[in-house]
Each structure stands twice: as C-alpha cells, then as structure tokens.
Amino acid sequence: MWLPTLSILILSKLCSTNNVLDYDEEHGKQFLEQANRDTLLWRNKISLAEWAYASNITDENLATKLAVSSEGAKFFKDQWQDVQKYAWKTFKDPDVKRQFSKYSILGTAALSSDKYEQLTKAIASMEEIYAKAKICDFKNPEKCNLSLEPEITHILSTSNNAEELKHAWVEWRKNSGDKSKALFKEYVNLVNEAARLNNFADNGAFWLDNYETEDIVQQFEDLWQQIKPAYLQIHAFVRNELQKIYGESVVSSTAPIPAHLLGNMWAQTWSNIAKRTLPFPNKTPEDVTQEMVKQGYTPIKMFESAEEFFKSINLSPMPDTFWKNSILQKPEGRELVCHASAWDMSDGKDFRIKQCTTVDIEDFFTVHHEMGHIQYDLAYKHHPIIYREGANEGFHEAVGDTISLSVSTQKHLRKIGLLKSQEDDYESDLNHLYSTALDKIVFLPFAYTVDQFRWNIFKGLIKPENYNCEWWKLRENYQGIEPPVNRSSDGFDAGAKYHVVADVPYIRYFVSFVIQFQFHKAVCQKSGQYVPNDPTKQLHQCDIYQNTEAGKLLKNMLQLGSSKPWPDAMEAITGQRKMDASGLLEYFKPILDYIENKNKENGVHVGWTHSNKSFGCPPSNSE
Numbered sequence: 001m002w003l004p005t006l007s008i009l010i011l012s013k014l015c016s017t018n019n020v021l022d023y024d025e026e027h028g029k030q031f032l033e034q035a036n037r038d039t040l041l042w043r044n045k046i047s048l049a050e051w052a053y054a055s056n057i058t059d060e061n062l063a064t065k066l067a068v069s070s071e072g073a074k075f076f077k078d079q080w081q082d083v084q085k086y087a088w089k090t091f092k093d094p095d096v097k098r099q100f101s102k103y104s105i106l107g108t109a110a111l112s113s114d115k116y117e118q119l120t121k122a123i124a125s126m127e128e129i130y131a132k133a134k135i136c137d138f139k140n141p142e143k144c145n146l147s148l149e150p151e152i153t154h155i156l157s158t159s160n161n162a163e164e165l166k167h168a169w170v171e172w173r174k175n176s177g178d179k180s181k182a183l184f185k186e187y188v189n190l191v192n193e194a195a196r197l198n199n200f201a202d203n204g205a206f207w208l209d210n211y212e213t214e215d216i217v218q219q220f221e222d223l224w225q226q227i228k229p230a231y232l233q234i235h236a237f238v239r240n241e242l243q244k245i246y247g248e249s250v251v252s253s254t255a256p257i258p259a260h261l262l263g264n265m266w267a268q269t270w271s272n273i274a275k276r277t278l279p280f281p282n283k284t285p286e287d288v289t290q291e292m293v294k295q296g297y298t299p300i301k302m303f304e305s306a307e308e309f310f311k312s313i314n315l316s317p318m319p320d321t322f323w324k325n326s327i328l329q330k331p332e333g334r335e336l337v338c339h340a341s342a343w344d345m346s347d348g349k350d351f352r353i354k355q356c357t358t359v360d361i362e363d364f365f366t367v368h369h370e371m372g373h374i375q376y377d378l379a380y381k382h383h384p385i386i387y388r389e390g391a392n393e394g395f396h397e398a399v400g401d402t403i404s405l406s407v408s409t410q411k412h413l414r415k416i417g418l419l420k421s422q423e424d425d426y427e428s429d430l431n432h433l434y435s436t437a438l439d440k441i442v443f444l445p446f447a448y449t450v451d452q453f454r455w456n457i458f459k460g461l462i463k464p465e466n467y468n469c470e471w472w473k474l475r476e477n478y479q480g481i482e483p484p485v486n487r488s489s490d491g492f493d494a495g496a497k498y499h500v501v502a503d504v505p506y507i508r509y510f511v512s513f514v515i516q517f518q519f520h521k522a523v524c525q526k527s528g529q530y531v532p533n534d535p536t537k538q539l540h541q542c543d544i545y546q547n548t549e550a551g552k553l554l555k556n557m558l559q560l561g562s563s564k565p566w567p568d569a570m571e572a573i574t575g576q577r578k579m580d581a582s583g584l585l586e587y588f589k590p591i592l593d594y595i596e597n598k599n600k601e602n603g604v605h606v607g608w609t610h611s612n613k614s615f616g617c618p619p620s621n622s623e
C-alpha cells in the first residue's frame with residue numbers, strides 16, 4: 001500500500017516543477033542572472049556586426065549584419081517568451097521587478113523573422129542612401145562628389161551666397177530624403193506592427209515608454225510654453241539682422257525666415273551666422289576655429305583635450321580599446337555612416353566613437369557630446385546589462401553637452417589657449433552669450449517638431465502624401481522658418497535628417513537641452529563657480545574644469561544608469577524631481593533682456609505671418 005502513496009508524493013513533487021510555482025521570485029532571480037549573461041553576449045555580437053556595416057558600407061557587411069541581428073532577434077524572442085511565464089508584477093523585490101519589467105519589452109524583435117529582416121533591411125537601405133548621397137558643386141557643376149560631411153556642411157556653415165546655399169539645400173534633399181520616402185512608408189508600417197505586438201498603441205507610444213511618465217507629452221508642451229517667448233525674441237532679432245545682409249526681397253520683416261540662410265542644413269542651430277548678426281558688431285569675437293587650425297589641432301588632439309577635461313573633474317579616462325577601435329576621422333576609399341555616434345559594445349571593455357571629425361569649434365563640441373556618452377557607459381558598466389542606459393534617453397544626450405557649457409566659456413577657451421584676448425568686457429561677453437543662445441534656445445523648437453511629426457505619422461494622422469505638407473506646417477509654426485523654394489507632395493524633406501532615416505528618436509535632445517542647464521546650475525553651484533545674484537559668479541561664465549566636487553556630483557548620477565526612475569537621478573544631482581527650463585532662462589537672461597529691449601527700440605516685428613511658399617499640401621489642406 002505504501003508504494004502508491006510514496007509514488008504519488010514523488011510524482012506530485014516532480015510535476016510541480018511545471019506549474020506556476022517554479023516561475024516564482026526565487027527562480028526569477030536565477031533567470032535574471034542567466035538573461036544578463038545571454039544578453040551581454042548577444043548585444044556584443046550584434047554591436048560588432050552593426051559597427052562593421054556602419055563603418056564600411058558593403059553588401060557583405062550588410063549580409064553579416066542582417067544574419068546576426070536576425071539570429072539575435074530569435075534569441076531575444078525566446079527569452080521574451082520565458083519572461084512572460086513569470087508573474088513578475090507580483091514580485092516583492094523592487095529591483096527584480098524593475099529588471100523583469102524592462103525585459104518584458106522586446107521591441108522590434110517581436111516581429112516575425114521575415115518582417116524583422118524586412119525592417120532591418122529598410123533602415124539599412126535608408127542609412128545607405130543618406131551616407132552615400134552626393135551633390136554637384138554650385139560653382140563647378142561638373143564636380144559631383146560633394147558629401148554631407150565635410151563638403152556640404154562646410155558650405156551651409158560658411159557661405160553667405162544665397163544662391164549657393166539654396167542650391168546645396170535643394171540638392172541635398174533631392175538626393176537624400178526624397179529617395180528614402182518609399183522605404184520610410186514601409187518602415188512606419190513595420191515599427192507600428194512591432195509596437196502593437198509589445199502592447200503599445202503605436203511606435204510613438206513605444207518610444208515614449210522610455211520616460212515611464214504618464215503625462216510626459218504635456219510636460220514637453222509646458223517646457224516649450226516656458227521657452228517660446230525667449231525664442232520669439234531671438235527669431236525676430238536674427239531675421240532683422242539677416243535682412244540687413246540679404247535685403248528685403250530675400251528676408252522680409254514679417255514672414256518666416258528662409259531656412260537655407262541659417263548656417264545649418266536643417267536650421268537646427270544658428271551659431272554659424274552669429275558672427276554676421278552680432279548685437280555688438282564692432283566687438284567681433286576671435287575665430288576659435290582659425291586658432292585651432294593655426295595651432296595644428298588634429299581630430300586626435302580634440303579627443304585628447306576632451307578626455308583631459310573629463311579626467312580633470314574625476315570622471316574616467318578613455319580605455320585603451322577606445323583609442324584602438326574608434327574611427328576619429330573620415331577614412332579614405334570607402335563609404336561609411338559619417339554621422340557621429342558613440343558605441344558601448346556591451347562587454348564592459350570595448351567603447352568606441354565613430355566621427356568624421358573636422359577641425360572646427362562646432363566639431364569640438366560634438367567631440368565632447370560623443371565622449372559624454374562614453375562617460376555614462378563607463379559609469380554604469382558595473383550594472384546588469386538591462387540597466388546600462390540613461391535614466392531616460394535625454395540624460396544620455398545631456399552629459400557631454402553639460403561639460404560643453406563649461407568648455408564654451410571665454411574663461412575656459414582662454415585657459416586652453418584657444419582665445420588670446422585677456423579679459424572680456426560686457427559687450428564681448430554678451431556677443432558670446434548670443435552665439436550660445438543661437439545654438440541652445442534655437443534648437444528647442446526644432447527638436448520638438450521632429451518627433452511631433454513622427455508621433456503623428458505613427459498615430460496615422462499624417463499620410464505619406466502629406467509628409468512634406470505637415471513637416472513644413474510644423475516647422476513654420478514652431479521655428480518660424482520656410483523652405484527657400486516650393487516643396488512638392490512627392491518629396492520627403494524630413495528624410496534629409498539623419499535620425500529620421502536611421503530610426504533614432506529625437507525628443508531626447510529637447511529634454512537634454514533643458515536638463516543640461518539644470519545639471520550645469522547644480523555642478524556650478526557645487527563648485528562655487530556660480531552664486532545666485534552674485535554678478536561676479538554668473539551661471540553663463542561658470543567653468544567646472546578641474547573641480548572634482550562638481551565631477552563627483554555628476555558621477556553619482558551617471559552611476560545609477562536606469563536602475564532607478566529618472567526623477568531619482570534628477571534629484572541625485574539637482575535636488576529637484578522635475579524638468580524645469582528656469583535654469584536655461586536664467587543662463588541666457590542677460591542676452592534675452594538686451595535683445596528684447598533692442599527689438600522694442602527698433603520696432604522689430606516679433607512673430608511671423610504665413611509663408612507664401614508651397615509646402616506640398618493638397619489644395620484643401622493649405623491652412
């Protein structure tokens with residue numbers, strides 16, 4: 001008699017291995033250990049294949065990238081099926097629960113394998129079109145090998161020939177965005193299908209999940225309303241100055257500003273025309289780019305200088321692998337994605353930057369931006385892989401730019417020998433602050449429109465025949481700019497911007513350009529470089545170079561990775577838990593007061609009327 005009882009006991013013990021009890025919290029912890037090891041390996045394999053393709057665009061490297069990422073997608077889908085067997089929402093340990101909730105979002109790998117491959121191919125093709133796009137020279141029409149970096153960028157940054165600028169602006173869009181339109185339509189359908197497989201309404205909702213904040217879109221709008229008055233004043237001042245250069249026929253007093261005259265291919269930052277529109281024209285600032293070239297700066301020296309700043313505040317040196325594996329200047333004889341990027345190869349040792357660096361002040365700040373990403377990667381590499389990301393994506397974009405706010409001061413540029421003038425009087429200080437405002441305040445409406453455009457496409461509110469119409473309606477409404485020539489509904493101007501064809505979200509930069517001033521204010525106060533209401537210790541003159549206290553405050557935030565919700569990381573560095581544009585407005589207050597008075601004095605029109613250009617809207621939809 002005892003046998004059956006015993007066997008029933010044993011049997012029940014055995015079969016209990018398959019019921020929900022075995023996906024309990026204890027097993028969950030073991031699952032996470034294994035998942036971490038597996039994910040590290042697969043992320044490393046995929047990063048290496050993606051790097052090989054991005055740094056040398058060949059059919060063979062594309063094939064390898066497709067094969068590895070498809071195989072990786074299969075693995076992650078299996079891992080995702082395992083995750084769903086755990087009742088992780090009921091787990092007690094907040095850390096185990098947080099890791100599971102992050103593993104429970106698979107992303108585009110949720111697609112069927114052939115749709116995943118189709119999507120990877122579509123994005124790779126759009127990136128290839130962007131990377132290989134060439135235009136013919138305006139002055140020498142037989143010369144047709146101009147790339148975005150460095151040739152076309154150089155024209156947009158330095159030329160003041162309106163016809164040459166118009167040519168580059170139009171030809172770039174014809175050879176980049178317009179050629180990606182069909183692929184982009186395919187991309188939209190596939191990423192939306194993937195988002196829905198992850199239980200999101202659409203891809204925009206999937207992107208915004210990164211912020212773990214219910215009313216995040218309202219918070220973005222509130223920040224924009226806080227900043228908009230300042231932007232309107234700067235826009236009015238610049239339009240008036242540009243009119244003096246190009247004349248009334250090219251730049252009207254009340255219409256939006258023609259986008260090709262603003263010193264940047266996307267009119268996203270205007271500091272390249274600062275010198276030509278200064279508040280105090282007789283105080284021309286020294287040309288830092290010229291000084292860099294004169295002193296024999298090389299791309300390597302630019303990176304060494306940036307590394308030296310980070311080390312001076314107790315952040316990390318670049319590991320040896322960085323100098324061995326990075327691509328810091330445009331290589332000869334091959335096609336590659338020149339758009340600068342920073343790479344964490346997910347093995348805790350291999351960190352890289354790929355940048356077709358030019359020796360100029362703009363790229364000097366890009367160097368700090370990219371190295372800021374690597375500083376974050378190094379600060380959180382002790383975490384499980386699932387936490388090796390920014391507190392939110394905006395934090396990752398803000399690290400390097402926060403340091404650049406110190407580097408860009410006249411005080412610091414003097415310290416490193418790039419400015420010769422001894423000290424700056426009131427007028428040259430305001431000229432300098434004006435130039436920074438043309439990068440930082442001007443950028444915000446641009447950054448806000450790039451993802452409003454894509455969120456609305458993912459929601460199905462913008463159809464492909466209206467891509468140009470809606471893109472230009474947003475750009476006119478927020479930036480007060482217009483295209484230099486009429487646009488067609490067949491075109492795809494948004495695709496002339498890297499992030500749009502490379503499937504990279506953009507609201508992260510809007511967030512970064514707000515919070516980097518909150519970070520700057522906190523580290524400057526910590527270092528005693530900034531004292532509220534002390535005119536000798538103003539925020540825009542603070543340079544935290546060599547201040548290890550400031551560095552420690554920053555590092556404490558970086559080391560968190562995404563192990564805590566971003567308000568905790570924000571609190572760790574600033575003591576606040578919210579995004580807030582008052583730091584930015586305080587930083588620029590001196591120049592904003594000056595410009596507002598100047599605009600009043602000169603009776604300059606603030607705001608803009610509707611453009612008289614065609615945006616490619618259907619007849620009924622021109623309003």
Ligand code: X95
Binds near residue numbers: 370
């Ligand atoms: C970045 O954020 C991006 C690369 C895979 C994922 C591949 C993410 C984003 C990426 C790529 O690092 N000359 N590149 C071009 C410099 C590009 C640098 O996009 C970027 C950067 O072009 O919209 C200095 C310079 C401080 C530029 C925010 C936005 N940069 C852009 C920007 C900056 C910026 C700017 N801060």
Ligand code: ZN
Binds near residue numbers: 369373396397
């Ligand atoms: Zn970045």
